[in-house]
Amino acid sequence: MIAAPLPLKVLFVTPECAPWAKTGGLGDVSAALPAALGALGHDVRVLMPAYRSLAPLVQAADERVPLPALGVWPAASLAEVKADGFTLWLLDCPELYDRPGGPYGDESESAVELNAKRFGFLSHVAARLASAATPWPQWRAQVLHGNDWPLGLAFAYLRRMPAPRAVGVFTIHNLAFQGNFPAEHAQALELPPEFMHVEGLLHWDQISMMKAGMRYADAITTVSPTYAREIQQEPLGFGLDGMLRYRAADLHGILNGIDTQVWNPATDPLIAACYSAASMDGKRVNKAVLQAQTGLAAEPGTLLFGMVSRLTEQKGIDLILASLDWIVSHGCQLVVLGGGEAEFEQRLREAAAAHPSQIAVRLVFDEPLAHLIEAGADCFLMPSRFEPCGLNQMYSQVYGTLPIVRATGGLADSVRDAGSGEGTGFAFEEDSAAALQHTMARAQRTFLKPAAWRSLQERAMTLQYGWAASAARYVEVYRACAERYARAYQGNAPDTAAKG
Numbered sequence: 001m002i003a004a005p006l007p008l009k010v011l012f013v014t015p016e017c018a019p020w021a022k023t024g025g026l027g028d029v030s031a032a033l034p035a036a037l038g039a040l041g042h043d044v045r046v047l048m049p050a051y052r053s054l055a056p057l058v059q060a061a062d063e064r065v066p067l068p069a070l071g072v073w074p075a076a077s078l079a080e081v082k083a084d085g086f087t088l089w090l091l092d093c094p095e096l097y098d099r100p101g102g103p104y105g106d107e108s109e110s111a112v113e114l115n116a117k118r119f120g121f122l123s124h125v126a127a128r129l130a131s132a133a134t135p136w137p138q139w140r141a142q143v144l145h146g147n148d149w150p151l152g153l154a155f156a157y158l159r160r161m162p163a164p165r166a167v168g169v170f171t172i173h174n175l176a177f178q179g180n181f182p183a184e185h186a187q188a189l190e191l192p193p194e195f196m197h198v199e200g201l202l203h204w205d206q207i208s209m210m211k212a213g214m215r216y217a218d219a220i221t222t223v224s225p226t227y228a229r230e231i232q233q234e235p236l237g238f239g240l241d242g243m244l245r246y247r248a249a250d251l252h253g254i255l256n257g258i259d260t261q262v263w264n265p266a267t268d269p270l271i272a273a274c275y276s277a278a279s280m281d282g283k284r285v286n287k288a289v290l291q292a293q294t295g296l297a298a299e300p301g302t303l304l305f306g307m308v309s310r311l312t313e314q315k316g317i318d319l320i321l322a323s324l325d326w327i328v329s330h331g332c333q334l335v336v337l338g339g340g341e342a343e344f345e346q347r348l349r350e351a352a353a354a355h356p357s358q359i360a361v362r363l364v365f366d367e368p369l370a371h372l373i374e375a376g377a378d379c380f381l382m383p384s385r386f387e388p389c390g391l392n393q394m395y396s397q398v399y400g401t402l403p404i405v406r407a408t409g410g411l412a413d414s415v416r417d418a419g420s421g422e423g424t425g426f427a428f429e430e431d432s433a434a435a436l437q438h439t440m441a442r443a444q445r446t447f448l449k450p451a452a453w454r455s456l457q458e459r460a461m462t463l464q465y466g467w468a469a470s471a472a473r474y475v476e477v478y479r480a481c482a483e484r485y486a487r488a489y490q491g492n493a494p495d496t497a498a499k500g
Helices: 025-039 052-059 109-129 153-159 209-216 225-230 241-246 281-294 317-321 324-329 342-354 367-376 392-398 409-414 433-447 450-461 468-489
Strands: 009-013 043-049 063-067 076-082 087-092 143-147 167-172 180-182 206-208 219-222 251-253 304-308 333-337 359-362 379-382 402-406 426-428
Touching: 009 025, 009 109, 025 043, 025 143, 025 468, 043 109, 052 076, 052 087, 076 109, 087 109, 109 143, 109 153, 109 180, 143 153, 143 468, 153 167, 153 209, 167 209, 167 468, 180 209, 206 209, 209 241, 219 468, 225 251, 225 409, 281 304, 281 333, 281 367, 304 367, 317 342, 317 433, 324 333, 324 359, 324 433, 333 367, 342 359, 367 392, 379 392, 379 433, 392 402, 392 409, 392 450, 402 409, 402 433, 402 450, 426 433, 433 450
Parallel strands: 009 043, 009 143, 043 087, 143 167, 167 219, 219 251, 304 333, 304 379, 333 359, 379 402, 402 426
Antiparallel strands: 063 076, 076 087, 180 206
8 A cells, every 4th residue: 555645844935925915926826825735735834024014913923933143144033823724934023124115125226235135034044944954943844935036045045054954946936037136245145155156146247046046946936837938048038048948857837826715706705796607697797887986988788808917018018008099999998907117107097088988097906996807897908028927817717807818928828719719818929019909809809799708708717727736736846856855865855755
């Protein structure tokens, strides 16, 4: 009889985690993936900084463990809080994290420089907790899973920690943001000469936290299979494609999932009326409420496009701005929720002022409105120039709101074009407003054929985007790393490999 594999002790380290701190998809992933790993039977601790906004949570912590000052690193403590499916560890260090603003501060030079120390310290504590140097010996990680550039240095530090130590898995969520800092920070970050060269973590003579994770982790994952291929070449390699080709055997593309308890039109408390693929009446109610709340004309037969996004060129907002005349002249409607570059915001305000019955813009973060757009719109626009994974196209399909996407990254992996015979949305290849408008025209023609539209909606709403399958793939990566570690270090590895 073959014994079941032993559960893993996973330290999941992130700069943000919903609902406590969130600036984008990473915050959602950092809540949902640990919970999914916990549901598979693994013991997961999520480590993140105790930002100023989390002070009440720190004060109400179930347990606190002191972290004495060590070398260049300040004294701190870990505050333990029980969450849904995992344990949350908050790294409490007021001199680094008790500051105004979001997880990454503002864009001032002083804030950017402070981030080197803030995330260097988070990475160093993570490496200590994942090795024999842990200040909390009652629980030592077998897997250190760090996310995006703020955790890249964790894997360099882990290399210098005493054995036994965890295996390291580094997830790239967006390669465009790399955490590059002047090389003179090396001493303040306790980075020895063995790391400070181009074959280590230096990138154009700067410390690159992203490159450190790519160079020193046992495995690298990213958030969709297509993006894993795209980042091994320019332009989406952003100068690090050579390192990714070097590590290609250890690079895995695993499509993100979504939290189907939060994003489910049959149970969503934030929408006007719940509905399902079997009974779509509620979707019509949501469309009417969305039009009323945003000041659009109450026209149930008008094709309504929705967008919830950062307003940046990466997200293709300039393509949408170039298509506003098309939307207006073809009798469609558009509602946009998000914020971003001032120029784009102003142009959207002007368009909404000129066409208030057809274009609505809300330049604030509004979670209930985001849900209502997913439920009330007919189509969801995501003409991204690159998209590592994307979550809104998955939310949209589950809500029967057919996405219009540029076929890149996770969008290509998760949306099947209506012309394929198995369609769940509309996709285009060319990076141009003309291609977007051609695809919106295809969507409008299909929208005017109710039976064909309903068929696409039903097919989209049956897709399964929960986290269980993706979490299982991560576990496979964890165990493969552990098995390689065991062979290399002959007994110093954590006991994570399958038994049998």
